[in-house]
Amino acid sequence: MNPKVLIVEDDANLVELLTYNFQKEGFDTIQTEDGEEALMLALEQDPDIIILDWMIANLSGIEVCRRLRRDPQTANLPVIMLTARTDEADRIRGLDTGADDYITKPFSPRELIARVHAVLRRLRPAIANSTLAYADIEMDLGAHKVLRGGDRVPLGPTEFRLLRHFLEHPGRVFSREQLLDNVWGRDVYVEQRTVDVHIRRLRKAINEGGKPDLIRTVRSAGYALDEAGKVD
Structure with a gap:
């Protein structure tokens, strides 16, 4: 890209x-x-x-x-x-x-x-890099592999793309519509609530074992990858 x-x-x-x-x-x-x-x-x-x-x-x-x-x-x-x-x-x-x-x-x-x-x-x-990182998350784009705290995180294709997008823009808030355009593509029709489903799946995968939530929900705005993972 x-x-x-x-x-x-x-x-x-x-x-x-x-x-x-x-x-x-x-x-x-x-x-x-x-x-x-x-x-x-x-x-x-x-x-x-x-x-x-x-x-x-x-x-x-x-x-x-x-x-x-x-x-x-x-x-x-x-x-x-x-x-x-x-x-x-x-x-x-x-x-x-x-x-x-x-x-x-x-x-x-x-x-x-x-x-x-x-x-x-x-x-x-x-x-500029083939490896993305934020907090204790690492993504190896070449190997298509995600680690958190050194532990392998299994992700489906959509969750992988979603996490990659967040890792490329840490701290930035994206609306559901923007995530649909950038992760699913502008020519694909998907309902906005689909984003919420995949955010939940992504959260469950990367927070496995009681790890701190890194996905921040911003009311009326969308989602961000943020160490202060909470609802604003």
Whole structure:
């Protein structure tokens, strides 16, 4: 599965340049020049990282970043801000709002992509590794094997895919609809309550032997892989 980048930028030439370079590096790309649409796409398309220009239509990049951080479903989504502003105060403001990195224009696409890889290695190491881990859970993608505390955890195919998705996005809350799209696929019709059934099966498997619950249920929002596995 290719990592997905959402490019929020109103300079058409720059968008074309970035799209070409990201796709060349193996990324899937989504583009918008509108701040309101960026928030919608962040929820609907589940990108791995957002490239966010400071000055865009309808909402500023700063406000988009602020709203992303307030929403439990996007609070942990990596964001790199782009801006022509070079003042240190502006850079600090962008980082204080919740951006994970900040790059000033003009810049080379190679530099931006290197920054993206650095952020993803830090915040989403699953993208670069064949082994996923969180707390005392380990998933070997090559061997299709899951361990918890060193003990083998038998999982069905759907529970394996569901756990993999959570391990790739630790701490992030996903709605039932998002889980259906990302785990079952957009072209497959499955009722939302099916997600609850497989969450229960996953919980039972990974919590075998009285281990702490790592699946957090968020009322009216969905589920997350979180060491504070509880109902919010």
